[in-house]
Amino acid sequence: MKAVIVDDEPVARKVIKEYLEDIAWLELAGVAENPLKADLLLSESPVDLLFLDINMPKLSGIEFLRASAGRPNQPMVIITTAYAEYALDGFELDVVDYLVKPFSFERFLRACNKARSKYGERFPAGKAAGKEDRPDHFFVKCDGSLEKVLYEELEYVEALTNYIVLHTVTRQLIVYLTLKGVLAHLPVDQFVKVHKSFIVNKARIRSIRGNVLQLGAAEIPVSQHFFEAAMQEILKDRVLKRD
Structure with a gap:
């Protein structure tokens, strides 16, 4: 837009x-x-x-x-x-x-x-182009080769000083990209930015305690700057409560 x-x-x-x-x-x-x-x-x-x-x-x-x-x-x-x-x-x-x-x-x-x-x-x-027509993966250049990354296997993206780290369920890829550049190519209904240094796959979140997300063995902080909007995106009325 x-x-x-x-x-x-x-x-x-x-x-x-x-x-x-x-x-x-x-x-x-x-x-x-x-x-x-x-x-x-x-x-x-x-x-x-x-x-x-x-x-x-x-x-x-x-x-x-x-x-x-x-x-x-x-x-x-x-x-x-x-x-x-x-x-x-x-x-x-x-x-x-x-x-x-x-x-x-x-x-x-x-x-x-x-x-x-x-x-x-x-x-x-x-x-409507949605999930059926969109690709389920992307490629990144890492150590002289093009590596395939499946969206569903990408747990979170972490920004370093001049690089980013793609944390998947099986490996970590350090690539010369920006966090914003990667976010622009991730499905907006699947990934959300929760911190100036982190993007997470909503489907990979195991639990939320305070402002910390548990994804596999990793604990990802949600900054105050992004907290309200990130929680709305992650929860979206999916919290079950007793009547």
């Missing part, structure tokens, strides 16, 4: 950009300081999602949304603002979510996941 940030505050743009860079399935397609520049970006190439501020010079975010109503291929919108009182206006204009600054990464990721769900509803063919 391609995203554009529309905000007149440099600090706010920087925070959203840093948050966005941690989400592998989002690509930053542009940054605009006001809605007029954003309108130019939208006319140049397709965009799937806008992170839109409200209080901006010349044209507010709400005014921009009203003026854009009916635009072909109108992108989804997540409002990012310091003003909570415009929430009703935003939702009346069918925004995906309304974030009040300052917001945490977990709250940001939850809003982005809502957009991803709506994107899947908008383009069901891409979603």
Whole structure:
């Protein structure tokens, strides 16, 4: 999904950009300081999602949304603002979510996941490609050869200083890649980032104690930065409780 940030505050743009860079399935397609520049970006190439501020010079975010109503291929919108009182206006204009600054990464990721769900509803063919059509493995270059890694056998991925380690059920592969680069090629319904240094296979989690995941003999920490969003992805109403 391609995203554009529309905000007149440099600090706010920087925070959203840093948050966005941690989400592998989002690509930053542009940054605009006001809605007029954003309108130019939208006319140049397709965009799937806008992170839109409200209080901006010349044209507010709400005014921009009203003026854009009916635009072909109108992108989804997540409002990012310091003003909570415009929430009703935003939702009346069918925004995906309304974030009040300052917001945490977990709250940001939850809003982005809502957009991803709506994107899947908008383009069901891409979603339907799913498990039957997607490959069950990938290859990585390691020690001069190409090694095959099955998704189901990959327990977790660990980031080192300049490399990553692929921990599978039978071996460890040290490869010259980045964590974000690998995450972009892993099935989003099977793998989740739980720490700046770890991606885990949800199917391989044996137990959860506090903020620690047990995968085989390994104990993987879940950082506070990712905790809420990671637990939502891992548990997804699968915790059985006595009635």
